[in-house]
Amino acid sequence: xxxxxxxxxxxxxxxxxxxxxxxxxxxxxxxxxxxxxxxxxxxxxxxxxxxxxxxxxxxxxxxxxxxxxxxxxxxxxxxxxxxxxxxxxxxxxxxxxxxxxxxxxxxxxxxxxxxxxxxxxxxxxxxxxxxxxxxxxxxxxxxxxxxxxxxxxxxxxxxxxxxxxxxxxxxxxxxxxxxxxxxxxxxxxxxxxxxxxxxxxxxxxxxxxxxxxxxxxxxxxxxxxxxxxxxxxxxxxxxxxxxxxxxxxxxxxxxxxxxxxxxxxxxxxxxxxxxxxxxxxxxxxxxxxxxxxxxxxxxxxxxxxxxxxxxxxxxxxxxxxxxxxxxxxxxxxxxxxxxxxxxxxxxxxxxxxxxxxxxx
Amino acid sequence: xxxxxxxxxxxxxxxxxxxxxxxxxxxxxxxxxxxxxxxxxxxxxxxxxxxxxxxxxxxxxxxxxxxxxxxxxxxxxxxxxxxxxxxxxxxxxxxxxxxxxxxxxxxxxxxxxxxxxxxxxxxxxxxxxxxxxxxxxxxxxxxxxxxxxxxxxxxxxxxxxxxxxxxxxxxxxxxxxxxxxxxxxxxxxxxxxxxxxxxxxxxxxxxxxxxxxxxxxxxxxxxxxxxxxxxxxxxxxxxxxxxxxxxxxxxxxxxxxxxxxxxxxxxxxxxxxxxxxxxxxxxxxxxxxxxxxxxxxxxxxxxxxxxxxxxxxxxxxxxxxxxxxxxxxxxxxxxxxxxxxxxxxxxxxxxxxxxxxxxx
Numbered sequence: 170x171x172x173x174x175x176x177x178x179x180x181x182x183x184x185x186x187x188x189x190x191x192x193x194x195x196x197x198x199x200x201x202x203x204x205x206x207x208x209x210x211x212x213x214x215x216x217x218x219x220x221x222x223x224x225x226x227x228x229x230x231x232x233x234x235x236x237x238x239x240x241x242x243x244x245x246x247x248x249x250x251x252x253x254x255x256x257x258x259x260x261x262x263x264x265x266x267x268x269x270x271x272x273x274x275x276x277x278x279x280x281x282x283x284x285x286x287x288x289x290x291x292x293x294x295x296x297x298x299x300x301x302x303x304x305x306x307x308x309x310x311x312x313x314x315x316x317x318x319x320x321x322x323x324x325x326x327x328x329x330x331x332x333x334x335x336x337x338x339x340x341x342x343x344x345x346x347x348x349x350x351x352x353x354x355x356x357x358x359x360x361x362x363x364x365x366x367x368x369x370x371x372x373x374x375x376x377x378x379x380x381x382x383x384x385x386x387x388x389x390x391x392x393x394x395x396x397x398x399x400x401x402x403x404x405x406x407x408x409x410x411x412x413x414x415x416x417x418x419x420x421x422x423x424x425x426x427x428x429x430x431x432x433x434x435x436x437x438x439x440x441x442x443x444x445x446x447x448x449x450x451x452x453x454x455x456x457x458x459x460x461x462x463x464x465x466x467x468x469x470x471x472x473x474x475x476x477x478x479x480x481x482x483x484x485x486x487x488x489x490x491x492x493x494x495x496x497x498x499x500x501x502x503x504x505x506x507x508x509x510x511x512x513x514x515x516x517x518x519x520x521x522x523x524x525x526x527x528x529x
Numbered sequence: 530x531x532x533x534x535x536x537x538x539x540x541x542x543x544x545x546x547x548x549x550x551x552x553x554x555x556x557x558x559x560x561x562x563x564x565x566x567x568x569x570x571x572x573x574x575x576x577x578x579x580x581x582x583x584x585x586x587x588x589x590x591x592x593x594x595x596x597x598x599x600x601x602x603x604x605x606x607x608x609x610x611x612x613x614x615x616x617x618x619x620x621x622x623x624x625x626x627x628x629x630x631x632x633x634x635x636x637x638x639x640x641x642x643x644x645x646x647x648x649x650x651x652x653x654x655x656x657x658x659x660x661x662x663x664x665x666x667x668x669x670x671x672x673x674x675x676x677x678x679x680x681x682x683x684x685x686x687x688x689x690x691x692x693x694x695x696x697x698x699x700x701x702x703x704x705x706x707x708x709x710x711x712x713x714x715x716x717x718x719x720x721x722x723x724x725x726x727x728x729x730x731x732x733x734x735x736x737x738x739x740x741x742x743x744x745x746x747x748x749x750x751x752x753x754x755x756x757x758x759x760x761x762x763x764x765x766x767x768x769x770x771x772x773x774x775x776x777x778x779x780x781x782x783x784x785x786x787x788x789x790x791x792x793x794x795x796x797x798x799x800x801x802x803x804x805x806x807x808x809x810x811x812x813x814x815x816x817x818x819x820x821x822x823x824x825x826x827x828x829x830x831x832x833x834x835x836x837x838x839x840x841x842x843x844x845x846x847x848x849x850x851x852x853x854x855x856x857x858x859x860x861x862x863x864x865x866x867x868x869x870x871x872x873x874x875x876x877x878x879x880x881x882x883x884x885x886x887x888x889x
């Protein structure tokens with residue numbers, strides 16, 4: 170088992186990464202109250218709810234479980250209200266601990282419920298997807314979607330501990346595994362050219378889900394995320410770089426309907442667009458873009474966005490949280506392994522970038 | 530004009546108290562972005578929206594207004610969603626500043642929207658009721674109600690500045706003015722026996738809304754609140770004393786339907802019950818309870834709770850946020866001017882306290 174520490178403003182907390190640690194009660198017994206609320210979805214519940222419940226039961230923790238339907242389409246106000254209803258119906262108080270058992274959708278929603286129920290109760294992240302293990306479970310971003318924009322309603326709220334159980338990845342569908350791999354590739358592109366080379370060499374082993382290689386990749390990404398969050402918890406500066414590919418990606422997700430393109434798939438296509446934009450901004454070599462596309466294809470990810478009109482792109486991107494005093498901002502790549510936030514005023518440049526791929 | 534400072538963990542901010550300061554743009558020009566969202570209700574809007582809009586317009590601030598229906602019954606998820614819809618429709622970004630123009634309901638909802646829109650945007654409190662000027666606008670508690678409990682969904686989130694314009698109290702209905710006076714009396718009972726005497730002497734002048742006397746009372750309460758918040762922003766200990774009368778009071782509001790009893794009216798009756806409980810716990814003299822009741826009557830407040838069954842009282846009080854690991858906690862009065870949080874296990878004692886007033 171590997172362990173790391175995240176130093177957030179509110180408190181320090183550990184990330185544990187290993188096989189089967191979901192049932193290792195000793196890893197979170199210091200962090201849990203007498204009562205727990207497990208929040209999960211119906212797919213994850215089939216595999217992992219009973220083992221977690223057994224572990225709590227064996228250690229005398231009173232608990233109840235709230236099982237939501239699976240999918241990004243349910244990351245909304247309706248599901249949030251179901252969580253609140255469940256917490257109130259079971260008389261959850263300020264000492265009750267929420268256990269978020271699932272992928273990014275569950276982690277984001279359960280985390281936001283924890284941030285806002287009775288003005289904040291403790292919560293523990295138990296991410297069961299590659300995407301949530303390397304990215305969304307670390308760093309305290311919680312949110313739900315709004316019909317007019319992704320993650321528009323949320324809070325910065327840190328967990329007490331993160332348990333990334335690698336054995337849960339065995340049941341992850343290929344498409345979702347690839348989606349998580351997009352975020353792994355993102356870390357390399359935005360901040361670590363050596364890791365990028367390592368990924369190019371090890372992608373076949375990663376795609377075969379070889380446990381040791383996978384543990385190394387997950388731990389490396391978590392460490393990068395932890396370092397960035399320690400510097401900038403509430404995204405005033407460097408943390409924004411983690412949004413590489415996300416302004417374009419969120420537009421794709423919103424246009425296609427949440428869940429039609431998986432988050433990582435949209436981010437993958439978004440990173441290709443960020444490369445294209447960087448070619449125009451900094452003369453990033455077109456060969457570098459091809460290198461990124463090749464790596465994405467190795468991970469069975471799309472390297473081309475879906476086609477829709479420039480007006481639709483603009484409408485969605487204007488709702489992005491990175492918009493600053495009305496101006497659109499993008500994470501760009503002066504070179505592979507180094508990212509920079511740029512304000513883009515030049516609509517023609519943006520139109521050129523998107524023209525290659527879309528119908529106008 | 531009087532001014533105070535609140536020292537919160539996240540940042541220091543000023544409270545200004547005076548006549549007509551709503552239109553004094555210089556008091557908040559440092560705190561407002563280029564774009565503002567005014568959130569208010571239809572009653573307050575009639576009187577004060579146009580003056581505030583004129584002031585923003587004159588200083589080149591782009592703004593839009595979201596006008597909600599008036600009343601505690603609307604402090605709910607529906608209104609919150611209307612605020613989010615308005616913010617998104619008007620392309621509010623992270624630099625947009627929310628101006629909460631209204632009483633406690635508007636302040637709590639607009640503050641919670643500010644806390645959660647795009648994971649937090651700045652906001653300014655402009656309280657227009659006595660209750661919100663002395664209590665809810667200061668200290669960063671934001672919330673909405675849930676059908677199963679009052680203020681169950683919320684966040685601790687501090688404003689950038691509080692503008693308590695005393696001239697807005699001229700249009701406040703008598704019943705709401707009295708409701709605010711319940712919170713003024715609360716401060717005296719929980720922490721300041723000298724202020725209690727002052728109130729007994731000055732209540733006739735206060736009820737006539739004499740500006741100088743009123744300014745003194747509002748400033749004194751804000752200072753007490755600011756001192757308590759500086760010690761304990763997130764209610765780990767001393768801040769809980771501000772809930773004097775509120776556990777009983779919230780039960781009354783929930784049972785009767787939000788808004789049937791005004792918040793301050795319910796707190797007034799709740800404080801009488803807290804006195805009765807304190808008679809049993811510490812032999813608080815029954816004469817002290819009578820003194821409290823007399824002061825409440827001077828302020829045209831109820832000194833008797835509505836009648837409902839003990840089971841209903843328990844059901845509502847078990848949902849209170851002060852419940853700690855399943856145990857009910859009450860703010861009690863060892864003497865007038867000094868408060869203490871007590872865990873009450875003795876259901877018979879509680880039954881006795883309530884039997885005097887309710888049908889079983």
